[in-house]
Amino acid sequence: MVHLTAEEKAAVTHLWEKVNVEEIGGEALGRLLVVYPWTQRFFEHFGDLSSAAAIMGNPKVKAHGAKVLHSFSDGIHHLDNLKGTFSKLSELHCNKLHVDPENFRLLGNMIVIALAHHHGAEFSPSTQAAFQKVVSGVATALAHEISTVLQSGLSGMDIIYLELEDLKWPPH
């Protein structure tokens, strides 16, 4: 769980209202794939990732980036329950996709950089500190949730298959 002061929550919410989630999401994911090329292995079915320009212009990267940042938005609105908010995504990324959790931190850093890049004037050190706490909290939530079988009638595996269906995974 992440502990933000009232001022930090206000700073995060205030800046987030101005964020173009599609744009920042696409940019953050694109930068991750460019700066840390091993992360491309999770997106081999996305088509042309052969150069920085190809990656940044790739429509699947942009779409998936937007999706990622919409999830992140969810997190911003549920800072008191990041583990719950991200539990299904955590099961998926850890148990099915086998993503090294370090990559969640790297993506978090890319989100911070994209925010600094686009909202420079407003991205004060205290706003940055607040966002750093948020991305760190989200990375932890994505990494630490252990897969459990849900009691609600759907098994954990059913949920995961639904998520994969949503992501159109495996690719055809």
Next chain:
Amino acid sequence: MVRFTAEDKAAITSVWKKVNVEEAGGETLGRLLVVYPWTQRFFDNFGNLSSASAIMGNPKVKARGKKVLTFMGEALKNIDDLKITFAPLSELRCDKLHVDPENFKLLGNMLLIVLAKHVGEEFTPEVQTAWQKLVVGAANALAYKYH
């Protein structure tokens, strides 16, 4: 060891020309102290670090930040030999100052954020990649003499 391509070096040099070392240095160090408050322990004698604005306005923070980034500028002249350039600083931080090397990576990330903020359009993903390599290389060089 970090290997810089010709494009990396060109990207680094091109951005460096636009950097106001005094301003960027102060902001980089200031942001480290604000975002990762435990780092303030190395600067207890710097006076008022009680708030973000106190830190960012603190003249000793600005001066030290300028010194740090000036050194980086010198290191860029021998970019393929970062370990050699940073060796004496590494020994100092290990033997005398007892700085956890993780903090060098954090400082490097702060520099990238400051560049993203100030350099604007030019901070493309390829440019970011080159600078990421540089700050990682510098952080590794600073940790190299640790034992």
